[in-house]
Amino acid sequence: MKTRKLYNRIKGLRVERGLSRKQLADQIGVNPQTVGYLERQDYNPSLDLAFRISEFFEFPVEFIFSTSSMKPMSEGLRDEINDSLRFK
Numbered sequence: 001m002k003t004r005k006l007y008n009r010i011k012g013l014r015v016e017r018g019l020s021r022k023q024l025a026d027q028i029g030v031n032p033q034t035v036g037y038l039e040r041q042d043y044n045p046s047l048d049l050a051f052r053i054s055e056f057f058e059f060p061v062e063f064i065f066s067t068s069s070m071k072p073m074s075e076g077l078r079d080e081i082n083d084s085l086r087f088k
Contacts, residue, residue, distance in 0.1 A: 003044060008065045011039040013057050028052045 014024050014035070021039075025032040029052065037043035038053075045053065045065075054061045 004067050005041060006044045006065055006067060007041060007070050008038060009070060010035070010053065010064065013059070013064070014039075017057075024056075027056050 010024075014021070019027075021032040021035040025035045028035075028049065030049065034043065038045060050061050050065055054064055057064060
């Protein structure tokens with residue numbers, strides 16, 4: 001079975017928080033190069049890594065990852081998500 005491309009918002013979330021690839025990599029326990037691969041969608045994360053990323057950013061996995069292309073986050077969308085989807 002062919003692996004489907006997985007789109008993500010990792011770079012946008014990382015940049016929004018002012019983190020370097022190395023800083024994010026240290027927080028989620030991977031090599032900085034892996035973060036680059038993920039941001040370019042050159043690599044699909046394991047389920048475990050997807051959950052670590054989700055927990056770090058405090059957003060549901062389905063907000064960060066999708067099998068269809070994602071639109072950039074706008075201020076309004078970001079505020080709405082912060083209000084309704086954040087982990088408690």
